[in-house]
Amino acid sequence: MDDLRDPRKTLGEALVAAAGKNKKIVAISTDSSSGSGLTPFRERFPERHIEFGIMEQGAIGFSAGLATTGKIPFVVAIAPFVTARPFEMFRNDLGYMRQNVKVVGRCAGLTYSDLGATHQSLDDIAIIRTIPGVTVINPGDPIDIIKAVHAAAAHVGPVYIKLGSPKMPVLMDANYPFQIGKGVVMQAGNDITIIATGTLLSKAAEATRILKEKGINPRLINMHTIKPLDRELVLKAAAETGKIVTVEEGYLAGGLGSCIAELIATEYPVPLKMIGIDDLFCDTGPYEELLAQYGLQGDQIADTVEEFLG
Amino acid sequence: MQKLNKGEKTALEKIAVQNRKNVLRLMRAGRTGHIGGALSAIDIMTALYFEIMRVDPQKPDWPQRDRFVLSAGHKCLALYATLAEKGFFDSAILDTYGALCSKLGGHPDMHKVPGVETNTGALGHGLSIAGGMAMGLKMDGLDAKVYVIMGDGELAEGSNWEGAAAASHHKLDNLLVFVDRNHLQISGPTVDVMNYEPLDKRWQAFGWSVREIDGHDLTQIVAHATDIPFEKSKPSVIIADTVKSKGLSFAENKVDYHYWKATDEDLEIAERELDEIEERIS
Numbered sequence: 204m205d206d207l208r209d210p211r212k213t214l215g216e217a218l219v220a221a222a223g224k225n226k227k228i229v230a231i232s233t234d235s236s237s238g239s240g241l242t243p244f245r246e247r248f249p250e251r252h253i254e255f256g257i258m259e260q261g262a263i264g265f266s267a268g269l270a271t272t273g274k275i276p277f278v279v280a281i282a283p284f285v286t287a288r289p290f291e292m293f294r295n296d297l298g299y300m301r302q303n304v305k306v307v308g309r310c311a312g313l314t315y316s317d318l319g320a321t322h323q324s325l326d327d328i329a330i331i332r333t334i335p336g337v338t339v340i341n342p343g344d345p346i347d348i349i350k351a352v353h354a355a356a357a358h359v360g361p362v363y364i365k366l367g368s369p370k371m372p373v374l375m376d377a378n379y380p381f382q383i384g385k386g387v388v389m390q391a392g393n394d395i396t397i398i399a400t401g402t403l404l405s406k407a408a409e410a411t412r413i414l415k416e417k418g419i420n421p422r423l424i425n426m427h428t429i430k431p432l433d434r435e436l437v438l439k440a441a442a443e444t445g446k447i448v449t450v451e452e453g454y455l456a457g458g459l460g461s462c463i464a465e466l467i468a469t470e471y472p473v474p475l476k477m478i479g480i481d482d483l484f485c486d487t488g489p490y491e492e493l494l495a496q497y498g499l500q501g502d503q504i505a506d507t508v509e510e511f512l513g
Numbered sequence: 514m515q516k517l518n519k520g521e522k523t524a525l526e527k528i529a530v531q532n533r534k535n536v537l538r539l540m541r542a543g544r545t546g547h548i549g550g551a552l553s554a555i556d557i558m559t560a561l562y563f564e565i566m567r568v569d570p571q572k573p574d575w576p577q578r579d580r581f582v583l584s585a586g587h588k589c590l591a592l593y594a595t596l597a598e599k600g601f602f603d604s605a606i607l608d609t610y611g612a613l614c615s616k617l618g619g620h621p622d623m624h625k626v627p628g629v630e631t632n633t634g635a636l637g638h639g640l641s642i643a644g645g646m647a648m649g650l651k652m653d654g655l656d657a658k659v660y661v662i663m664g665d666g667e668l669a670e671g672s673n674w675e676g677a678a679a680a681s682h683h684k685l686d687n688l689l690v691f692v693d694r695n696h697l698q699i700s701g702p703t704v705d706v707m708n709y710e711p712l713d714k715r716w717q718a719f720g721w722s723v724r725e726i727d728g729h730d731l732t733q734i735v736a737h738a739t740d741i742p743f744e745k746s747k748p749s750v751i752i753a754d755t756v757k758s759k760g761l762s763f764a765e766n767k768v769d770y771h772y773w774k775a776t777d778e779d780l781e782i783a784e785r786e787l788d789e790i791e792e793r794i795s
Contacts (some may be wrong), residue, residue: 272646
């Protein structure tokens with residue numbers, strides 16, 4: 204039985220732990236503190252929890268100002284509303300001003316499967332990674348979330364953390380050495396490399412199991428950091444396995460697949476298959492069914508990989 | 514409320530003229546710039562840096578310092594001129610404005626220019642950043658204050674009103690905004706381009722305490738800016754009526770000088786005018 208954990212609850216607990224160690228950490232909410240898993244933080248550190256209402260542009264600007272006084276703000280809110288909506292504040296006030304602010308976009312990807320394209324966040328990785336100096340993390344399981352929060356708190360500079368909402372299975376060892384910018388080989392193999400990130404890491408892991416049962420040995424990489432990208436690990440995989448498949452709950456344009464394509468096209472060209480969401484606004488419906496609609500379930504990923512291998 | 518005596522007023526007026534001369538020095542170097550807004554705001558900046566704010570040019574990162582946020586970043590010629598005069602950097606750097614990789618760009622960069630607190634340029638950012646500064650200072654129990662200059666045309670950006678609402682909600686009475694109401698923006702009279710009136714009531718409705726002054730009267734600027742908070746637990750705003758390109762008679766109140774491409778002849782005329790103003794003060 205999988206150990207399933209709520210990513211928002213996990214985030215909230217990790218943030219309380221980080222804030223217990225570092226008094227500079229403050230939490231910023233935009234009318235969504237309980238939905239963002241911040242209730243324990245608000246109860247434990249009421250004087251360090253600041254509410255802004257439905258005001259994401261203002262909240263990002265205020266966070267930049269708070270950071271100039273030495274605070275380490277964690278802004279946690281629904282993903283599109285802290286990325287696409289206040290993009291210019293993210294770019295100028297956090298990126299250009301190099302402020303030590305951590306933005307957590309929760310319920311990203313297709314999490315809001317029922318609420319439609321306004322609430323689904325498929326472009327966050329693509330747009331935020333264009334900002335110079337911003338670190339972009341997309342944790343693949345609850346252990347990654349905990350480690351990402353602590354790593355982001357310790358890192359000096361703006362960070363974006365993308366989170367889903369449905370419960371995630373624990374895939375990583377609780378003691379593994381998480382390092383920003385360093386991907387993790389979860390499964391050794393030389394037939395092909397599957398590089399997955401975020402919420403779809405578990406689907407990619409399922410695909411890997413299916414493929415192994417068929418005698419195919421993929422290398423599975425948890426690419427929890429999109430930026431800075433672990434170039435060395437990707438180029439090694441390209442050289443040793445000859446083909447790469449990327450898996451992400453986001454747009455192909457500008458996402459993890461794009462990052463890998465940009466790298467290998469110039470450094471070590473090998474055939475690449477990018478699995479994610481193509482150029483469209485997605486439909487609505489139950490989350491798992493919606494993933495299936497776009498070919499993002501484990502068995503579908505396995506089929507795509509097998510077909511790609513030929 | 515600090516009242517300037519006659520001598521203090523004269524001294525400050527002289528600095529204001531020198532700061533305007535520094536703006537022309539920048540224009541000599543770079544030849545282009547947002548002169549109109551720089552010269553409408555420069556008396557406020559002069560008063561802030563030379564009478565009002567607690568700053569130390571030798572310690573630009575001093576935690577207890579007052580902060581200045583130039584939300585209307587295009588007025589940066591006035592900021593560079595004032596910071597150089599105050600001693601934050603060598604005034605010779607003014608002569609690099611417009612050159613490749615100069616520290617002094619067309620909008621200010623905090624990582625390049627000592628004394629600059631924020632990277633502004635895109636309008637509608639400064640107030641929220643300043644609000645965060647004011648909030649952080651209060652959380653740390655520091656009595657430092659945060660001063661902001663916004664343009665009146667800038668007020669059309671909705672993000673300003675997010676910042677205004679949050680600053681009053683969080684009772685940031687260590688925050689003072691100057692609206693540099695020079696009445697003009699690049700397309701024409703501000704209220705014709707996008708009407709903001711009644712401006713005082715708009716700020717009041719957002720929970721701010723409002724005063725209106727002549728933004729070129731140094732005595733008024735100092736008196737009111739040293740009297741904050743105007744009301745306890747409320748942020749303060751001064752609507753400062755100003756004249757675009759103030760000090761250059763040929764350019765005053767003319768929208769064409771929002772952004773100026775100066776010729777040698779223009780600059781000679783401008784420099785003569787400032788010399789005459791200086792002589793009158795002496």
